[in-house]
Amino acid sequence: MRFDRPSFGLKLAAIGGLAFLHLPILLIFLYAFTTEERTYAFPPPGLTTQWFAVAWNRADIWPPLYLSLRVAAISTALAMVLGTLVAGAMAQARFFGREQISLLIILPIALPGVITGMSLRSAFAIMEIPFSTWTIVLGHATFCIVIVYNNAVARLRRLSGAITEASADLGANAFQTFRHVLLPNLGSALLAGGMLAFALSFDEVIVTTFTAGQQSTLPIWMLNELVRPRQRPVTNVVAMVVFVVTFVPILLAYYLTRGGADTAGGGK
Amino acid sequence: MTAFLPVRGPGDRLTRLFWQRPALLLGLMLAPPLLWLGLVYLGSLAALLVQSFYAIDEFSGLVVPEFTLKTYAELFRAQNLDILMRTLLMSASVTLGCAVLAFPIAWYAARHARGAWKAAFYLGVMLPLWSSYLVKVYAWKLILAKEGIIGWAAGATGTTPILEAVLAVPGIGGNSLSTSYIGTWMVFVYVWLPYMILPMQAALERVPASMLEASADLGATRGQTFRNVVLPLAMPGVIAGSIFTFSLTMGDYIIPQIIGTSARFIGQAVYQLQGTAGNLPLAAAFAVVPILVMLVYLALARRAGAFDAL
Structure with missing residues (x-):
């Protein structure tokens, strides 16, 4: 009876499971080069790079891309400020209602996106707020706060309270302590949180469909192409772009925080 | 100072x-x-609740802002009850599928992977967790299409009859994998699998090796050790993971819209009712159901000690 050495079956199941998580994404890349534009025939009858040029020249792709980037940038900035503030407060003191606040922060990602989306949609309807970039940002910033918060609070917990006291003893005021002591220590965790938040926002579609009205972000554009396809390989090219724009920040976030107990990305 | x-x-x-x-x-x-x-958030949730107690005027199609339980009563119509039951069944079977598939990965990552392999497993689970949801769903549309890679592989290996037999199963089969419940289920399992692996791995990492050795010393077989030692200790992790898989499946409306039959799930009902149908109150009432289900689920999970594993 040995538990120290994995059986062949276990190894196969584990590595097979990991492969199962990754192989489908590779297919997206393959189909971006296919010459067949009407069906998803496998194997592709021929390979071509023409779809990259076609996608580049499609005028309907650029406005959604800009909108997605704008929304992700604003939401990330808002979430970084709000998430850091609440993490700082939660790390420094125990106070009445602390548990409730931590539940409130997690709720937007713990409940299904359709509820967040439908709630915002109801609120816009009742208050007669017209759809705009800002209605999308309202939703995105809300569920991005928790991402920044998670990263910041994990780092703050590891940080010794003594360093802020030492800073105060040496004559620094609260703002100087924040600028010269806390920020350098928090920096990489905040950056990692920001990148994950950006990736999450750039890719979000469920909440967005409820808060966008007639506007189209890149994921909404993709969704429309999935339902009513035309020039299917172009959708694959866009999917590759979306994949890369979310993949790079996630990888960076991992490298910024790896090796610690607070490695980014442990929860979403 | x-x-x-x-x-x-x-x-x-x-x-x-x-x-x-x-x-x-x-x-x-x-x-x-x-x-x-x-x-923004609590205010909107309140708006959702308020909206669900309104009703739509059948003649004008406009929302009447007066308190009524009429909209909730509509949830109990046969067709709407069908939607609720279908969604709950799908959520439960997706959770089960995720738990079974996640276990070997989590076990290997927690107990056998060391050094570079450990990092590889962590990244290998985390990247799919964070990478684009829509891209993953799209990938499965390519895979499950009738002319796609599964059909091709079945043809190449001569297993087309098996595939057809699976698709012929009444109730869950269909014309092709991309238009059947089996297809919907597969995509759900794939997309939410990382959410199950991570908490499960965290729980398994806390199982002391000495307990497994003690169990073996006392003469238990692998199966007995698994049933009586590993499974009870891993349970909080499984339940923590199931919170995500259950909740995410229940609220999703994109996967069943792109891959599956025309039968609707809660998420789709909410989306269509607020959009084309213009029936905001009924959409809101539908959205309240997952909230209630999750509240019960979370209360049960708390009792089972799942929050220590999060």
Whole structure:
């Protein structure tokens, strides 16, 4: 009876499971080069790079891309400020209602996106707020706060309270302590949180469909192409772009925080 | 400190104030995020509740802003009950599928992977977790299409009859994998699998090796050790993971829209009712159901100790 050495079956199941998580994404890349534009025939009858040029020249792709980037940038900035503030407060003191606040922060990602989306949609309807970039940002910033918060609070917990006291003893005021002591220590965790938040926002579609009205972000554009396809390989090219724009920040976030107990990305 | 150092400006004066009243600093830090979450999020949830107690006027199609339970009564119509039952069944079977598939990966990552392999497993689970949801769903549309890679592989290996037999199963089969419940289920399992692996791995990492050795010393077989030692200790992790897989499946409307039959799930009902149908109250009432289900689920999970594994 040995538990120290994995059986062949276990190894196969584990590595097979990991492969199962990754192989489908590779297919997206393959189909971006296919010459067949009407069906998803496998194997592709021929390979071509023409779809990259076609996608580049499609005028309907650029406005959604800009909108997605704008929304992700604003939401990330808002979430970084709000998430850091609440993490700082939660790390420094125990106070009445602390548990409730931590539940409130997690709720937007713990409940299904359709509820967040439908709630915002109801609120816009009742208050007669017209759809705009800002209605999308309202939703995105809300569920991005928790991402920044998670990263910041994990780092703050590891940080010794003594360093802020030492800073105060040496004559620094609260703002100087924040600028010269806390920020350098928090920096990489905040950056990692920001990148994950950006990736999450750039890719979000469920909440967005409820808060966008007639506007189209890149994921909404993709969704429309999935339902009513035309020039299917172009959708694959866009999917590759979306994949890369979310993949790079996630990888960076991992490298910024790896090796610690607070490695980014442990929860979403 | 202010007894020794001269005050140099407003920054110092504020610092002194914060020092004297720590609650002031705390309040200032908490106010913006709490205002945001309170107004935007809780406010919207309240709006959802309010909306669900309104009803739509059958003749004009306009929302009548008066309190009524009529909309909730509509949830109990046969066709709407079908939607609720279908969604709950799918959520449960997706959770089960995820738990079975996740276990070997989590077990291997927690107990056998070391050094570079450990990092590879972590990244290998985390990247799919964070990478684009829509791209993953799209990938499965390519895979499950009738002319796609599964059909091709079945043809190449001569297993087409098996595939057809699976698709012929009444109730869950269909024309092709991309238009059947089996297909919907596969995509759900794939997309939410990482959410199950991570908490499960965390729980398994806390199982002491000495317990497994003790179990073996006492003469238990692998199967007995698994049933009586590993499974009870891993359970909080499984339940924690199931919170995500269950909740995410229940609220999703994109996967069943793109891959599956024309039968609707809760998410789709909400989306269509608020959009083309213009029936905001009924959409809101449908959205309240997953909230209630999750509240019960979370209460049960808390009792089972799942929150220690999160």
